[in-house]
Amino acid sequence: MTVRQTPPFSVEDTALVTASFRSSFPEISHDPLSRHLVTPAAAEIHADVIRHINADEPLAHAVRNRFFLDQLRDFFRQYPDGVFINLGAGFSMYPYLLDSEAFPLASFIEVDTPAQLKHKSRTIAKLQKIQGHELIPQRDVMYVSCDLCCEEDLSALASELHAVVEDRATFVLLEGVLYFLSVQSLDKLFHFLSEVQVTARAPEKMHLLGCVAYAPEIQHQESFRLLSTYIDKNFQAGEHARTSESGERAFLPRTFFENLMGYRLTAATSTLGCVEHYGVHEHLVNRERLLEEQFYLLQRR
Numbered sequence: 001m002t003v004r005q006t007p008p009f010s011v012e013d014t015a016l017v018t019a020s021f022r023s024s025f026p027e028i029s030h031d032p033l034s035r036h037l038v039t040p041a042a043a044e045i046h047a048d049v050i051r052h053i054n055a056d057e058p059l060a061h062a063v064r065n066r067f068f069l070d071q072l073r074d075f076f077r078q079y080p081d082g083v084f085i086n087l088g089a090g091f092s093m094y095p096y097l098l099d100s101e102a103f104p105l106a107s108f109i110e111v112d113t114p115a116q117l118k119h120k121s122r123t124i125a126k127l128q129k130i131q132g133h134e135l136i137p138q139r140d141v142m143y144v145s146c147d148l149c150c151e152e153d154l155s156a157l158a159s160e161l162h163a164v165v166e167d168r169a170t171f172v173l174l175e176g177v178l179y180f181l182s183v184q185s186l187d188k189l190f191h192f193l194s195e196v197q198v199t200a201r202a203p204e205k206m207h208l209l210g211c212v213a214y215a216p217e218i219q220h221q222e223s224f225r226l227l228s229t230y231i232d233k234n235f236q237a238g239e240h241a242r243t244s245e246s247g248e249r250a251f252l253p254r255t256f257f258e259n260l261m262g263y264r265l266t267a268a269t270s271t272l273g274c275v276e277h278y279g280v281h282e283h284l285v286n287r288e289r290l291l292e293e294q295f296y297l298l299q300r301r
């Protein structure tokens with residue numbers, strides 16, 4: 001299994017591969033935009049993964065996007081002036097998938113490495129210039145660069161977020177990023193989140209936290225071992241995410257979320273749970289090799 005472009009790719013490139021996976025099933029992901037983001041390198045890695053590791057990664061990413069898009073739409077119906085904070089946002093397209101006329105007061109904040117944010121803002125601006133705003137609508141998205149493993153970066157991010165959040169409801173998402181963070185950095189990250197999502201300022205407002213994680217058992221699965229070897233061989237942590245390189249990867253059992261200080265676990269599902277929920281089993285290629293991710297929804301106490 002070889003990638004013909006020149007590895008190592010940066011950790012930011014994983015976001016393009018994720019977009020490429022989503023683009024295979026726009027009718028399931030409800031993301032018709034990601035197909036415009038696919039680069040030749042991402043398409044090549046995508047092909048490599050489905051050929052040699054797990055043919056169901058595109059479906060898995062499609063149902064994941066659909067699940068969180070549905071949660072987000074419900075959140076904004078309840079709190080039209082809510083703030084969506086996507087940590088490790090990559091090339092996910094949520095702000096562009098929601099109807100801005102329905103939610104004109106919503107705020108979108110995307111957090112990632114400087115390289116990723118620069119690449120995304122340029123790509124979106126370029127597509128909007130070429131295609132007009134009918135394809136990718138105009139949205140006011142605030143980009144904030146931050147290494148999620150770095151304490152000083154998190155403090156700076158907290159100040160930026162407080163200025164926007166004030167007494168509004170929030171939805172924070174950690175989708176497809178926890179795996180890239182060291183387990184040693186998670187205490188600080190979740191403590192930072194509990195300080196951003198403060199209920200005391202407006203007790204009637206809700207603060208939600210959506211997380212995607214691999215359970216520890218997945219490490220025994222052959223397709224997962226292939227995937228992690230592939231990632232370690234072909235991708236390296238980006239310039240700003242150097243701290244991700246050190247330390248153990250985060251595999252988190254359900255009890256981690258059940259016991260997360262300051263939060264209450266309100267819902268949990270998984271890749272297969274969503275495949276069932278959205279009735280898309282006919283697209284499953286090989287259930288045994290599927291890399292099941294766990295999806296959690298928590299509410300700040």
Ligand SMILES: C[S@@+](CC[C@H](N)C(=O)[O-])C[C@H]1O[C@@H](n2cnc3c(N)ncnc32)[C@H](O)[C@@H]1O
Pocket residue numbers: 011012013014015018019087088089090091092111112113116146147148149175176177180181238240241242244
């Ligand atoms: C697999 S992509 C997922 C992107 C997006 N959340 C999605 O689901 O489509 C992982 C993203 O996490 C970002 N990332 C990885 N380590 C990071 C770190 N230490 N700080 C900030 N972002 C990081 C990468 O740049 C990349 O955009």
